[in-house]
Amino acid sequence: MSFYDKLKFTEDGLIPAIVQEQSTGRVLMMAWMNRASLETTIATGKTHFWSRSRQKFWMKGESSGHTQRVKDIAFDCDGDTLLIQVEQIGAACHEGYKSCFYRSVEGKEHGFKVTEKQLETPEQIYGKK
């Protein structure tokens, strides 16, 4: 049986993919895939997604160079979420942090704090616009 038979895509044909750095266990990001981006991810060994806001197929790192080499693809009991282990080149976040989850809730007033150092600025990654 193909694992594709176990997956449930949304009405829009999408499935959320959690991306984790295999060497550190750090959760880097969550993005959406359609079947084509999942197939391309498997075929090429580099993560590809579907951007809901831009309605566009994209390879992670296509403009930043911060690609993700796939080490493992797991799926959950309900078949509606993917967990992808990767080797991350540079920062995963377009804000220049290793992980997109660089802020945590702090204190009783529902404030927050930055928990990681910024590796690069967006201008350093993408150039000045």
Place this chain on the structure above:
Amino acid sequence: MSFYDKLKFTEDGLIPAIVQEQSTGRVLMMAWMNRASLETTIATGKTHFWSRSRQKFWMKGESSGHTQRVKDIAFDCDGDTLLIQVEQIGAACHEGYKSCFYRSVEGKEHGFKVTEKQLETPEQIYGKK
């Protein structure tokens, strides 16, 4: 500024929450929260979600006893995904595995393999139906 101002809920008022075991880095599950379940999670220190299939507010472990004690709540750059660090009691998965992501893709034929041992059967967790 409250971190709630940074969050973007879907049109249905939901936000996906990735749950990670803090001590091991194992990603346990992904489930959806609405604002009420997030507020209750923060107030009680135990994870609460919104079930889309059952249209129901629920506490993780309410029937299994496998609760999750919250250690940290992070949110991503776009404010549309949460990452919650927890201390997990027992198996997170209703199938009796520590993690819901207990299967990984294997081989060129898109097969898959089970990558964790089953800690308990669903019958042991929930009783015979």
